[in-house]
Amino acid sequence: MRVIATAGHVDHGKSTLVRRLTGMEPDRWAEERRRGLTLDLGFAWTRLGEEEIAFVDVPGHQRFVPNMLAGVGPVPAALVVVAADEGWMPQSAEHLAALDAFGVRHGLLAVTKSDRADPARATAAALEEIAATALGEVPAVSVSGTTGEGLEDLRSQLAELASRLPPPDPDADVRLWIDRAFTIKGAGTVVTGTLGGGTLRVGDELTLGETSVQIRGLQSLGEPRESVSAVARIAVNLRGVPKDSVGRGDVLLTPGAWRPATEADVRLRGAASGELHRNLVLHLGSAAVPARVRPLGPDTARLLLASPLPLRTGDRGLLRDPGEHRIPAGFDVLDVRPPSLARRGAARARGEELATREPGWDYLRREGFVRHEEFRALGLPEVGDRLGNWHADPAHLARLRAEAGKAVVAWSREHPLAAGIPAEALRHRLGLPDAELLPAVLSDGLVLKDGLVGKPGAGLTAEVEKAVKLLEKRFAEHPFRAPEADELRKLGLGKRELAAAVRVGRLRAIADGVVLSPDAPRRAAEVLAALGEPFTVSRARQALDSTRRVMIPLLEHLDAAGLTEPLGDGTRRICCAGPANGLP
Template identity: 80%
Template sequence: MRVIATAGHVDHGKSTLIRRLTGMEPDRWAEERRRGLTLDLGFAWTRLAGEQLAFVDVPGHRRFVPNMLAGIGPVPAVLFVVAADEGWMPQSAEHLAALDAFGVRHGLLVVTKADRADPAAATTAASREIAQTSLGQVPAVAVGGTTGAGLDQLRTRLAGLAAGLPPPDPGADVRLWIDRAFTIKGAGTVVTGTLGAGTLRVGDELTLGETHVRVRGLQSLGEAHESVSAVARVAVNLRGVARDAAERGDALLTPGAWRTTAELDVRLRGTPAAELHRHLVAHLGSAAVPARVRPLGLDTARLLLATPLPLRVGDRGLLRDPGEHRIPAGFDVLDVRPPPLARRGAARARGTELAAPEPGWDLLRREGFVRHDDFHALGLPEAGERLGGWHADPAHLARLREEAPRVVVGWTREHPNAAGMPVDVLRQRLGLPAAELVQAILADGLAASGGLVRSPGAALSADVERALAVLEKRFAGHPFQAPEADELRELGLGTRELAAAVRLGRLSAVADGVVLCPDAPRRAGEALAALGKPFTVSEARRALDSTRRVMIPLLEHLDALGVTERQADGTRRVVGAANPAYDD
């Protein structure tokens, strides 16, 4: 399917042309048919040369320009209509300015009412105006208002226009700009729009604002479908969505694939930034949002939207001045996650940056690290060094690798008896956005394990070393007699000091407050294996010359290591004494 919008001055015959091409009435409201004036968007379709063509018919009166913009915003091609007897008119110029601002590049000029006046003058004037816009040189066809002359040639030209449109990407992320929302009894909320890319399927989960919704049903050109691929006019029946939860300008989105923003940097086309009013309306897709404009450079500006919209770099929109009925500027989106402009001179500096942007790299250099998925969601090419789910600016990464050892050494100096610097503390001090990035910045012998980072040659304080010397002398004669809490306290070995000694391999902890020599688990396994039979706790205690306070947690520790195994009768047997995996 191909989708084409109409454009042109009021009463130049847009709706009449669509009726003749399709045999359908595009004016949906009784008031429109009574007044002979299109007020809102109309829809009709036909088949030409084996291709389905859907038309979005827009109003031409200046009072309904917002409706017109909602219709042409998401559409890739236009049928531009000019009447032979009136020629180029004010709304012709406004509609053309809108098409140019949206960057529409495919179109066809139709000069209507050719039976009332010679179409040559209107064709020449309109072609000259159109050629100066994004549409460029377009084919022209003249048709009669009552005779129908020229319709066959128009159909041929339309078929050629449809065939020349760029192929859509059916695998792209969905962003369906909503142009109608209504309810159907028994079905619930239905929204319609022009699907420019991607594929919708019954059962799909999408997002509507902050709400997750499910596609209950799909229709395209009046027929039900299990799936619809772009480009297409589509009606989507949403499950569990209240009527007032959806309206024109909202968008149905692939979850997690889009950046919703109220702040964006743009390049302007048309009026210089300094000459724009500060308060205008921004039109993107079918959305119309009040926007505050802050100039950054000659042709760049920061837009502050009253309502966040799902946007990507490369999107195109326009700014409109409702009070003056004019479109002063189109714009291209350059950044949807721009930096703050809080400091003096920041706006001017930002304008300089945007004069020669490097997509992807600008964001990466500014933030240091960017999530891999964010490049896609923001519409940017990937840049930098890939680190798992992140990308890093190589220069920033090098600086952090130089800084990390100094930070760890400084922290260790402040906490001499700590087992190591907590990974999250190092992350915070280096400004890393995620703990998973800590490993990537470790250099110069730094190592991370057990949630702690240690520098090479990490040592204990002199007081702790003296206390450990006492314990080592004790363990030399009685390796399974753990010191009591009072003795540890007298030696100055608190929880922190013990943890540091265990981490450095100077002690082995079998339970809270129960510490033995470093190789106690291995030696215990060997001694118990020498019994040559299953044993009770008491037998193990006697074999190891220990106490029940030590033996119960030690045996449970050996069970966990796979050295011993508990039997049904309450005894244990050694099953892994020869396995070095239990070495602590």
């Protein structure tokens, strides 16, 4: 399906053309039909050639410009209508400016009432005006809504226009701007809009503001559907949504794929930043939101929105003063996560930055790290070094690697017996947003192990080294006599010092406060194996020349390693001994 909006001055025959083309009545309200004046958006559709075409018919009167903007905002193409007997008129210009501001690039000119006046003059004037906008050069057709003359040519040109439209992306994130909301008895709330990208399916979960909603049913072109892909006019039956909680300007979104913004930096089209009033209305899609404008540069500004909108870089919209009937200003969204302007001179500096902006890189350099899905949500190209679910600014990454090395050295200086700085403490020092990023900022020579970051093989202080050497001398003579707590205290070996010695492999902890040489378990197993028969704790103590304080935890250590086996009668037997059992 292709969706085309009408545009043009009041009473130039937009609705009449849609009626003749489709056989459907686009004016939905009785008052519209009674007055012969379109007040709100109308919808109709037909098949032209191989294409289904849906029309969004908009009001032409200046009092209903907001309704017109809600209709043309989401559509990709327009049928510009100008009457031959009146020619180019004020609302012709305002509607064309709106199409230009929204970035509509595909269109067709229909010069109506050609039976009342020669269409040549109106056609030439309209084509000149249109050529100066994003629409560029468009085909023109002269037609009479009264006699039907030129309708077949118009149908042919509309089919040609539809074939030129760029193919939509059925896998895109859904952003359905709502232009109508009503209730159907037995079904509940129904909303309609132009689906510009993506696919909707019955049962899908979407977000509406801060609420999660589910699709109960779908319709397109008056027929129920299980799924609808862009581009399409679509009616969505929402489950459990009160009618008074949703209306024109609201938007249905793919969950988690959009980041509502309350401010954005934009480039202006059709007006300089200094020419705009500070308080305007921003139109995007079917939404109309009050916005304050802060100039940044000659053609750039910061928009501050009264309520959040799901914006992406590259979006096009317009700014309008509702109190004045003047040509609106268009804008292109440059940044939906702009930096603060709190410091003095920040606005001017920001304007200079935007003049030489690099989409994606500007945001990444400002943040340092950006989640992978954030680029798509903000409408930015993916740049930087990919680190799992993150992208990193290479320069920022290099700075953090240097800082990480300094932080580990400083921590080791303050905690000489520690195996390293706790990983979480280092993460906070470096300002990393996720622990997943920590390994990437560790420079050569740093390792992450057991939740600590440090240099491998970190040594002992001179005092601890001296005390451990004394113990090693002792173990050379009596390998199974562990020093008492008082002896350790006199040597200056507290819990931290012993833990450091165990960590570097100079001692082995058999139990709390019981340390032996690293090879003590292996040597004990070899001695006990020589006994040749089951042994008691007492027999083992005698064979190893040890004490009961040491022997009980030592035998339990050997049991856990599978070197000895308790027999249940107070004796043990040797299973095997040696490095194959995990002991040195």
